[in-house]
Amino acid sequence: xxxxxxQSFEKQGIMKTLNAQLAEVEKxxxxxxxxxxxxxxxxxxFFHAGVITTIVDSxxxxxxxxxxxxxxNVLTVEFKVNxxxxxxxxxxxxxxxxxxxxxxxxxxxxxxxxSNEEKLIAKMTATMIAVQQ
Amino acid sequence: xxxxxxQSFEKQGIMKTLNAQLAEVEKxxxxxxxxxxxxxxxxxxFFHAGVITTIVDSxxxxxxxxxxxxxxNVLTVEFKVNxxxxxxxxxxxxxxxxxxxxxxxxxxxxxxxxSNEEKLIAKMTATMIAVQQ
Amino acid sequence: xxxxxxQSFEKQGIMKTLNAQLAEVEKxxxxxxxxxxxxxxxxxxFFHAGVITTIVDSxxxxxxxxxxxxxxNVLTVEFKVNxxxxxxxxxxxxxxxxxxxxxxxxxxxxxxxxSNEEKLIAKMTATMIAVQQ
Amino acid sequence: xxxxxxQSFEKQGIMKTLNAQLAEVEKxxxxxxxxxxxxxxxxxxFFHAGVITTIVDSxxxxxxxxxxxxxxNVLTVEFKVNxxxxxxxxxxxxxxxxxxxxxxxxxxxxxxxxSNEEKLIAKMTATMIAVQQ
Numbered sequence: 074x075x076x077x078x079x080q081s082f083e084k085q086g087i088m089k090t091l092n093a094q095l096a097e098v099e100k101x102x103x104x105x106x107x108x109x110x111x112x113x114x115x116x117x118x119f120f121h122a123g124v125i126t127t128i129v130d131s132x133x134x135x136x137x138x139x140x141x142x143x144x145x146n147v148l149t150v151e152f153k154v155n156x157x158x159x160x161x162x163x164x165x166x167x168x169x170x171x172x173x174x175x176x177x178x179x180x181x182x183x184x185x186x187x188s189n190e191e192k193l194i195a196k197m198t199a200t201m202i203a204v205q206q
Numbered sequence: 207x208x209x210x211x212x213q214s215f216e217k218q219g220i221m222k223t224l225n226a227q228l229a230e231v232e233k234x235x236x237x238x239x240x241x242x243x244x245x246x247x248x249x250x251x252f253f254h255a256g257v258i259t260t261i262v263d264s265x266x267x268x269x270x271x272x273x274x275x276x277x278x279n280v281l282t283v284e285f286k287v288n289x290x291x292x293x294x295x296x297x298x299x300x301x302x303x304x305x306x307x308x309x310x311x312x313x314x315x316x317x318x319x320x321s322n323e324e325k326l327i328a329k330m331t332a333t334m335i336a337v338q339q
Numbered sequence: 340x341x342x343x344x345x346q347s348f349e350k351q352g353i354m355k356t357l358n359a360q361l362a363e364v365e366k367x368x369x370x371x372x373x374x375x376x377x378x379x380x381x382x383x384x385f386f387h388a389g390v391i392t393t394i395v396d397s398x399x400x401x402x403x404x405x406x407x408x409x410x411x412n413v414l415t416v417e418f419k420v421n422x423x424x425x426x427x428x429x430x431x432x433x434x435x436x437x438x439x440x441x442x443x444x445x446x447x448x449x450x451x452x453x454s455n456e457e458k459l460i461a462k463m464t465a466t467m468i469a470v471q472q
Numbered sequence: 473x474x475x476x477x478x479q480s481f482e483k484q485g486i487m488k489t490l491n492a493q494l495a496e497v498e499k500x501x502x503x504x505x506x507x508x509x510x511x512x513x514x515x516x517x518f519f520h521a522g523v524i525t526t527i528v529d530s531x532x533x534x535x536x537x538x539x540x541x542x543x544x545n546v547l548t549v550e551f552k553v554n555x556x557x558x559x560x561x562x563x564x565x566x567x568x569x570x571x572x573x574x575x576x577x578x579x580x581x582x583x584x585x586x587s588n589e590e591k592l593i594a595k596m597t598a599t600m601i602a603v604q605q
Contacts, residue, residue: 086247087254090223114219115264121220122282123263127256131248149255150444151466153286153419153552155579155597157572172595173556177443178416178468180554180595196571196579198554198597200417200466202444283577284599286419286552288446288464290439305462306423310576311549311601313421313462329438329446331421331464333550333599335577352513353520356489380485381530387486388548389526396522397514415521419552 074098077143078135085131093128095135101171103135109163120160122195125167125185129154129197132169133181137201140174146206150178152199160194162187169199178202207231210276211268218264226261228268234304236268242296253293255328258300258318262287262330265302266314270334273307279339283311285332293327295320302332311335340364343409344401351397359394361401367437369401375429386426388461391433395420395449395463398435403445403467406437412472416444418465426460428453435465444468473497476542477534484530492527494534500570502534508562519559521594524566524584528553528596531568532580536600539573545605549577551598559593561586568598577601 075098082088082095088105091113097104105128107113107120115121130149138147166186173180183197208231215221215228221238224246230237238261240246240253248254263282271280299319306313316330341364348354348361354371357379363370371394373379373386381387396415404413432452439446449463474497481487481494487504490512496503504527506512506519514520529548537546565585572579582596 081249084247084249084251085254086244087257090245111219112223114217116214116217117279118217121218121260121264122285123256123260124220126259126263127254130256130259131254146250148292149289151286151288151417152255153284153597155284155571155599156282157579159281172554173592180556193572196597198552198595200554284550286464288438288466290446305421306459313423315462326439329448329464331419331462333421347515350513350515350517351520352510353523356511377485378489380483382480382483383545384483387484387526387530388551389522389529390486392525392529393520393522396525397520412516414558415555417552417554418521419550421550422548425547 074139078103078138087127091124091127100139101136103132103169105132105167107165120165122156125160125165125195126154128165129167129169129183129185132167133183133197133199134201136169136171137179137181140171140179141203144206145203147201148204150200150202152197154195154197156195158192158194164188166190207272211236211271220260224257224260233272234269236265236302238265238300240298253298255289258293258298258328259287261298262300262302262316262318265300266316266330266332267334269302269304269314270312273304273312274336277339278336280334281337283333283335285330287328287330289328291325291327297321299323340405344404353393357390357393366405367402369398369435371398371433373431386431388422391426391431391451391461392420394431395433395435395451398433399447399449399463399465400467402435402437402447406440406445407469410472411469413467414470416466416468418463420461420463422461424458424460430454432456473538477537486526490523490526499538500535502531502568504531504566506564519564521555524559524564524594525553527564528566528568528582528584531566532582532596532598533600535568535570536578536580539570539578540602543605544602546600547603549599549601551596553594553596555594557591557593563587565589
């Protein structure tokens, strides 16, 4: 399962650009991390909300993909993110989890923590769709 | 007003990283564009949902900022994005518009179009908060 | 088209309970109204956010249904609502509009106004799914 | 704490209309239940998404209120709900929980279960605001 997700992860050019790492893959759950860099900031010098969203969207999408058939492709239908704390940390840890896997739609929850995995920086709820490749 | 937004925009490291451009600023509306590059892709080779979100979040945040006092800073409380079409275009055009400006909270709507400003690729609704700098 | 929507509307027991009215039906747009009553209030005596949501969810769902095949049934996948003003009006006017109609998923936007259709009280974005009856 | 929430709950006319019950109140968590009736249905004869939303919105709002000062009032800024299963049960059990309590904004998560508290029917994320009464 890791290889399948890793292969797709490496096709995501933005993951290289953000220097994001695929940290863990298990059925229904994927972790992606991203170290701080000035190249990823908003106007106060913290991680931009869009960067936080990018890695947790991929984490949610791949968590959904682990529950889909081998030949499926996954796309994001929609998501909502609440930003709870300023992202002033040296590393983001994003965890995507499947809340409900369906044949067509899969609902995921995403959590973004600081580098100690203690402070919840953002929370996502996402709807993913399985499409034929 | 343009100078104030431009100054903040240039502090957002991620905007340089994405090679995003501040295209237009008027009271209650801001346009940001972003040209395609393989550095910004998801696994099918189109713009990643997170990149789309990043530029429209900044467009919404800055549209809110144009309605706030000079000394205010703006932060994203939350947003929701629906992705309507695959982002296979050579340029994204993101427009953020204030739907309701309040003293504390401002509600914005964001639209992301293809390079012809014809195809609606994504739609955001965002809640922004004014904070003292 | 009106008859098809009206028939379904009359099966929604909650619409009678709220004394909601199916006001207008056109392709891709449906209007539902609801007069004020103390039976519909929250703790400050205004319309409860849930009542606002109920009628605009039905308006969005039926707007989606107008774009679907005759034998389709519509269900709500998810929605997000921003509440912009206290709902202290003697009638709610909810308008659901199709933003993008798809074979499986349809994205709608819902607007809830006061009785003069001037003050925007709430804004919904909803994802609807077509299912076989 | 129960008395404070109960007093506000009884002012919500819609709770009587839905025949909803305030079941449990603890700091940061509130449970509201609602028995099935044909007066609460959508077109397939199940609980309407709006009814589900109404009770979980109140559960979330009251969970937030338990963390606010005595003289505070709570209003819903926005929420998002995913509907995961048809609500064909004889009783809805809605649980609102505070995810993060702030001075101005409080983020809550809401869960709606079937009568056995086993099947997750819907999931809400809500932003609540404390206002002076």
